[in-house]
Amino acid sequence: MDTSRLLRTTGTVLAAAGLLLSGCTTSGSAQRASASAGGATGSGAAHAAPAVPEEPSAALRPYYAQKLRWRECGVPGFECATMKAPLDYAHPSSGQDVELAVARKKATGPGKRLGSLVVNPGGPGGSGIGYLQAYAGIGYPAQVRARYDMVSIDPRGVARSSPVECLTGPRMDAYTQVDQTPDDAAEQAKLVEAFKEFAAGCQERSRRVLPHVSTVEAARDLDLLRGVLGDEKLTYVGASYGTLLGATYADLFPGRAGRLVLDGAMDPTRSAIDLNRDQTAGFETAFRSFARDCAKQAECPLGRGNTDQVAQRLRDFFRTLDAKPVPTGEPARPLGEALATTGVIAALYDESAWPQLREAITQAMDGDGAGLLSLADSYYEREPDGSYANLMYANAAVNCLDQPPAFTGPAAVTAAVPSFEKASPVFGAGFAWASLNCAYWPAKATGTAHRLEAKGAPPIVVVGTTRDPATPYKWAQGLAGQLDSGVLLTYDGDGHTAYGRGSDCIDTAINRYLLEGTTPAAGKKC
Template sequence: MDTSRLLRTTGTVIAAAGLLLSGCTSGGPGQPRAAASSPAESATAPAQPSPDAAALRPYYEQKLTWRDCGVPGFQCSTMKAPLDYANPGSGQDVDIAVSRRTATGPGKRLGSLVVNPGGPGGSGIGYLQAYAGIGYPAAVRAQYDMVSFDPRGVERSSPVECLSGPAMDKYTQVDQTPDDPAERAELVEAFKEFAAACQKNSGRVLPHVSTVDAARDMDLLRALLGDDKLNYVGASYGTFLGATYADLFPDRVGRLVLDGAMDPTRPALELNRDQTEGFNTAFTAFAKDCAKQPDCPLGKGGPDAVEARLKEFFRKVDAQPVASGDPNRPLGEALATTGVIAALYDESAWPQLREALSSAMNGDGSSLLSLADSYYEREADGKYANLMFANAAVNCLDQPPAFSGPEAVDTALPSFEKASPVFGAGLAWAALNCTYWPVKATGKARELTAKGAAPIVVVGTTRDPATPYKWAKALAGQLASGTLLTYDGDGHTAYGRGSACIDTAINRYLLEGKAPQDGKKC
């Protein structure tokens, strides 16, 4: 159950639940930004060498050649980006896959709207072609070219590769609530083997898949699309990517929507503990609803009673996994917990979760396993997308690890279990994964202010499981031009999830440039 800091939109999580160019001149859209010179800029810039503008110029002067994707209505292309922005032009490049659907009209074309689904590790191209490029409001698609890309290290863009399918099957079953020294040792060894496999198979790209790298790639994409400013909708982790871009290139910010926001000032330990609390909030909402339903497998009573029954179910499958239809993958505690967490991202999946739990409690774990497989992006043939590999690679590079070792987890366990009596222990141990990562973190928790940027809309959902509402409030407060839009509701992210109030406010901003009043609630 390696769910540590996996921040994803509904469309890429619950597939089973129904979701889912010109050269440059000085000062033009293709001109790479020079190194920060003022003290104010330097205070917020990443602690790494500034890229050389002259060496970057060939990248900004390349042309995008569009071709048919094989998906009706969409075009695809590939752009080159330097593997190491501190040493561009060294001959070491990465390929960044891009896709678009051109504006459908009528009306004035407003440029490109780049979208990112979160993760880190989520495929932007998959999200665009399966949802955003056809499911965003018609008025938005009429006036914008809908665009996305797979960030470096993800799927089509020099992907991080780690474990084989059979090895990944084994990894996802490792007990992440160890009860004795042997189980602790097994968990630590699993994390070490995972990290070693990533280093062996992807050592070239591992030091260069940070969010800062992806943000610089996004500016390159903006220029190659011919846009002076970046218009962008980022969900979940995509809010961190968007805020990082705004902080690096505040003068190039167009209309930015950051939906399901992260707080960049929170160190890894606090991020994981906050997210644990967020899943507890979501589970409490599910428990209250479940107790009202005639098919609730966790019985009646308040959230505490439902919680106790779920913990008992996890205890039973930890001791004796139930059949799942796959003899090599019986439903044990790790997979069962992941299946439950997957369904908590979206309240529309609650009926599916009730059915899956009921079946599992009666000896058939196949439905709950299916939910876990959707979370891990495991295909029916046993192959995995590289989501979990890229997720670890980006998270472990963006911040130092949450824990120095198992003893540090022991110390933090009480606070995690207080945050969530059901999920606390498992999510605490899951946060140990970066401890054994082969590449030292290049980033750290810090404020992102984007001083000088145009108004940026930050969206928070009050009972969001993966990105707690307080993160949205924090990010909106940090950004010099941030404005907070609140959705009082359940589920992860808010735009396009059924709230006419939220959708109207965001559509008006994207189409007319009028940001909602700071503090607006829906």
């Protein structure tokens, strides 16, 4: 299991459940200050840096003046292009660039075109183009797609955009099976070695881009995209980690922010350890919702008792798998505790996956781990041929650059495990140990937790779901309170994010904002 700060949103296919997952991080104010000033990166600061000047510098003007060459790209109705951006915004005249993949689906009409609507699915590491083609470009409300060109970009380091690469498929298979609830010093050492091997692989294969995939740089790329598309202001819907990207953009470019929707919001003031612990509690909340529902079902594999009893049975089953994994049909990948935990977590992103999760747990308890393995594979974006998308690689690269590590070594994790287990008796220990991954990262963190206020920006809609597993509701409350013009829209429900997930109340409020500029009433709940 490697679930450290991985937050994604509903929208693409997770096995048969229709999910996409996401990752969380916070952006770096030190790098942000550097990007704003165009100078070298300095020490971190816990306060906002000055906004970027309205006009690009002379060194950046050629980037803003470039013309995108659109071409068909495999999916009917969609066009793709490549946009160049400076590798290092602090030194845009160095001649070193990154190539960023962009896709769009033109407004379908009727009605006057309103410009471009840029969407981001989260991650960090989620493919914007994959999300656009599989979901947003065909699944967003028809009235929105009629008036906007639907656009997305694979952020730097992700998928088609100078991707971070780390491990071969077989080595990644081994990495996902490493025990992340170590019982003794030997198992701790094995886990540390796995994190070190992962980091070394990223350094070996991605040395050039690894120091330049921060959220701040991705936000600078968003403004470059806005300019190249010819839009005066950025209209944007970001989900999960995409909320942090959007809020960072608004803080850097408040005068260029248009209608921004931040769904499944993150709180940028939370430190790495607090983010991980908060998310641990979020998955506990989601699991208890699942457990209450499961206990009502005749076929619940975890029994018919109260949520504490259901949770205890799952913990006992994880311990059984830790000692003796069950077959999956793939001899090299039996279902142990690590993969089983990842499979369960994957299905907690969306309540529509609960029946699949019940069936997968039932099968695993009967000695067939294929169902939970399939869920875990969807979480990791593992292909049937054994290859992996670069989601997990980009996720670690962004997270470890955006904030200092949650822990510096095993002793610090051991001391924190009780607080994580208090947050979640089921998942706490695993989440605590997974948070150690950035301790061995080869690129030094450039940022720290800080407020994002976006002073001068127009109203920004922040959406929070009360029982969201990956981005706890209090994060949405925190971000909405920080943003100078933040407006909180609440969905009382389960699952990760809210827009486009079946709530007419939420969808109507956001559609009116995107199409008419009408902000939801303060304190509105659905």
